[in-house]
Amino acid sequence: MRYGTAVLSAILLVGCGAGTRGDQIGFVNQTKHSDAQLWAIWSQAQKSVAASIYLNPLQAGKASAEMLPGDPRAVSVNPNTLEVEPEPDIAASALVAATGIIRADPTGLIACPAPCSVSYAPAYSQYDPALVRYAASWEASESNFDYLLEYEFENQILFALGYDLRWR
Numbered sequence: 001m002r003y004g005t006a007v008l009s010a011i012l013l014v015g016c017g018a019g020t021r022g023d024q025i026g027f028v029n030q031t032k033h034s035d036a037q038l039w040a041i042w043s044q045a046q047k048s049v050a051a052s053i054y055l056n057p058l059q060a061g062k063a064s065a066e067m068l069p070g071d072p073r074a075v076s077v078n079p080n081t082l083e084v085e086p087e088p089d090i091a092a093s094a095l096v097a098a099t100g101i102i103r104a105d106p107t108g109l110i111a112c113p114a115p116c117s118v119s120y121a122p123a124y125s126q127y128d129p130a131l132v133r134y135a136a137s138w139e140a141s142e143s144n145f146d147y148l149l150e151y152e153f154e155n156q157i158l159f160a161l162g163y164d165l166r167w168r
Contacts, residue, residue, distance in 0.1 A: 022037040025078045030085030032139050041146055042079060045153035049074035053158065056167035057146070058117055066167075076155045083129065084149070086136035090120060106137035115168065123148050 027038050048075050053068040089106040100121065103109070110133065111122040116124055123134035132152040138145050155168050 001057075011143045017027070020087050024081045026081065027079055028081055028083040028085075030083065037146075038084060041149045042153050044146075045078065045150045045157055048150065049157050049161075051069045053163070053166075055158075055163065058167045071161055073161055074157050077160045079156065080130055082156060083131040085131070085133055086139055087133045088091070089135045089137050095120065096158050106135070108135050108137050125152045125159070127159045128157070130156060 008026060012107050013070050014099055017101065027035060029038060031038070051070040053070060055066040055068060056063060057107040075094050078156060087110045090109050092103050092105045092107055095107050095109065108122055110123070112124045122138060123132060127133050134148055134152070155165055158168065159165055
């Protein structure tokens with residue numbers, strides 16, 4: 001009878017969608033880095049948001065900094081099948097043609113789709129489905145990679161907590 005109960009429970013769980021991508025905590029890791037490293041960066045992002053929140057860094061120099069006290073709920077937010085993957089850097093020739101900005105290859109930038117407030121960025125986040133994309137050239141530098149992902153993971157946490165991310 002126990003075997004039949006276990007089988008029935010498994011069928012019910014599958015039938016209810018348990019175990020689908022949207023229900024799993026963790027990362028869809030497409031990086032050259034370990035899941036353990038992504039979790040360490042996520043943990044640092046949680047601590048950062050719990051300590052203080054800078055809501056408008058993209059307006060730096062154009063508007064007063066909107067600094068908020070930390071949100072202790074951040075430490076309980078987990079990634080929900082957050083896809084993390086590199087994207088090839090935009091070529092320097094394409095960047096100069098599109099923007100007039102001159103940079104050497106690799107540029108460290110990728111196209112940032114709407115609703116981004118900039119056309120090109122080192123990385124960006126989307127929230128449904130949850131994903132972080134970053135310029136592939138950032139993978140080569142551990143400290144820069146960690147810093148870049150921490151910022152994007154902060155965005156994912158802030159979104160989950162209901163903050164306005166228009167200027168992040």
